[in-house]
Amino acid sequence: MTKNIVLLPGDGIGQEVIQAAKAVLDTVSEEYGHSFSYQTESIGGSAVDEHGTPLPDQTVEACKKADAVLLGAVGGPKWDTYPSHLRPEKGLLGIRKALGLFANLRPVKGFEKLLHASPLKEEVVKDSDLLIVRELTGGLYFGTPSERQNNGQSVVDTLSYTRHEIERIVDKAFESAQLRRNRLTSVDKANVLESSKLWREVVEEKKAQYPDVEVEHLLVDAAAMKLITNPSQFDVIVTENMFGDILSDEASVLTGSLGMLPSASVREDGVGLYEPVHGSAPDIAGQGIANPLAMILSTALMLRHSFGLDHEAQIIENAVKEALDRGYHTADLQVHGGQKLRTKEMTEKVVEYIKS
Numbered sequence: 001m002t003k004n005i006v007l008l009p010g011d012g013i014g015q016e017v018i019q020a021a022k023a024v025l026d027t028v029s030e031e032y033g034h035s036f037s038y039q040t041e042s043i044g045g046s047a048v049d050e051h052g053t054p055l056p057d058q059t060v061e062a063c064k065k066a067d068a069v070l071l072g073a074v075g076g077p078k079w080d081t082y083p084s085h086l087r088p089e090k091g092l093l094g095i096r097k098a099l100g101l102f103a104n105l106r107p108v109k110g111f112e113k114l115l116h117a118s119p120l121k122e123e124v125v126k127d128s129d130l131l132i133v134r135e136l137t138g139g140l141y142f143g144t145p146s147e148r149q150n151n152g153q154s155v156v157d158t159l160s161y162t163r164h165e166i167e168r169i170v171d172k173a174f175e176s177a178q179l180r181r182n183r184l185t186s187v188d189k190a191n192v193l194e195s196s197k198l199w200r201e202v203v204e205e206k207k208a209q210y211p212d213v214e215v216e217h218l219l220v221d222a223a224a225m226k227l228i229t230n231p232s233q234f235d236v237i238v239t240e241n242m243f244g245d246i247l248s249d250e251a252s253v254l255t256g257s258l259g260m261l262p263s264a265s266v267r268e269d270g271v272g273l274y275e276p277v278h279g280s281a282p283d284i285a286g287q288g289i290a291n292p293l294a295m296i297l298s299t300a301l302m303l304r305h306s307f308g309l310d311h312e313a314q315i316i317e318n319a320v321k322e323a324l325d326r327g328y329h330t331a332d333l334q335v336h337g338g339q340k341l342r343t344k345e346m347t348e349k350v351v352e353y354i355k356s
């Protein structure tokens with residue numbers, strides 16, 4: 001049966017890396033006899049330019065009907081001075097909310113060949129293999145009021161969560177830990193924030209339902225430090241929206257580049273959205289040198305989580321490993337020797353190793 005995939009290239013390098021996803025899917029379809037159909041819709045700054053809104057209704061409708069969504073990236077300096085409702089990021093936040101995608105899964109596992117690409121010492125990075133489960137539709141990004149007040153002289157953002165919102169993400173994190181090494185670290189700021197106190201309470205209550213999972217609580221400042229001093233202590237980390245956004249960018253240091261981190265945004269059932277953790281990288285946009293691997297690895301996550309194609313996902317991940325093992329890399333990866341490739345060339349290597 002044909003799987004309908006909505007492609008949301010977005011802005012900057014999003015337009016370039018989405019081509020890599022399509023090339024990889026076309027290869028998987030040829031090699032394994034699957035049928036994928038694509039529908040491209042706009043989001044972010046390019047949607048503002050084309051339609052006057054970062055999230056056109058047509059995009060939301062198409063995504064709701066799709067079997068899965070692949071997104072590149074949004075944002076760029078061109079739209080920095082636009083009013084807040086026309087910021088490209090509103091499109092991304094809006095589509096996550098519209099699809100009810102409350103759980104953002106960000107696996108952080110380095111490839112052996114890139115051990116030296118990290119600025120951290122090899123013995124620190126070596127055994128790191130963790131999953132950040134970021135709450136995606138609540139917290140500071142969505143709380144109201146969020147506005148300038150007092151003629152612009154003061155400002156307010158609101159960090160709000162309901163018990164239900166915390167419970168469902170904590171359940172997802174416990175379930176993820178059960179599929180991995182049965183360890184869960186809940187990250188909060190419970191010594192300061194009311195929202196974190198409720199968060200911690202919920203994790204403590206939920207613990208009884210998952211007796212096989214070992215639980216620890218960490219304050220976000222300590223977690224940030226431990227992530228780059230002793231990352232191998234972590235298995236699954238669960239945290240609220242903004243802490244998760246920040247910690248996963250930090251965790252990318254373990255893999256050698258933000259260009260290596262994929263993500264899956266999911267709900268209990270229904271359509272999932274898959275996107276690289278990186279943004280639109282305006283500094284290199286249009287040059288054809290972006291790292292396509294985070295997008296390609298996100299495509300593998302889509303095959304696994306949305307379509308149950310575990311074998312095909314593994315084939316893609318193996319092909320990425322093969323390309324790196326043979327010394328191919330993109331400009332963002334600080335590796336000695338090997339051959340530096342452009343986006344399209346790196347994609348072609350992955351395609352070649354999927355076929356072999």
Ligand code: GGG
Binds near residue numbers: 071
């Ligand atoms: N592909 C991820 C992306 O485009 N990120 C840009 C961004 O503004 N993200 C905000 C967020 O992930 O919460």
